[in-house]
Amino acid sequence: MSRSRRKNPITGITTAETEKKNKLEANRKFRRLNRIKIHKGNFELFQLREISNVWNFDKDGKQYLKKPDWKDIMK
Secondary structure, three states: OOOOEOOOOEEEOOOOOOOHHHHHHHHHHHHHHHHHHHHHOOOOOOOHHHHOOHHHOOOOOEEEOOOOOHHHHEO
16 A cells, blocks of 8 residues: 555644544543433433534644645555
8 A cells, every 4th residue: 555645635634643532532421421311310311512522622623735745645
């Protein structure tokens, strides 16, 4: 795969590779709080967006590179 390249020059804004740890923590918190609500008898459950804020994750979004360098295109 030494010659594999990205088809679109779209990359994350920060240098973080993934948001896996952030997503794990957010989903654990979401399931724990909903489990507590169900145990108490309240069935109006939380939504994931109410508990976690995606803007606080490691990557802030994506950007399109108009003139990408060859390093930006390589996988």
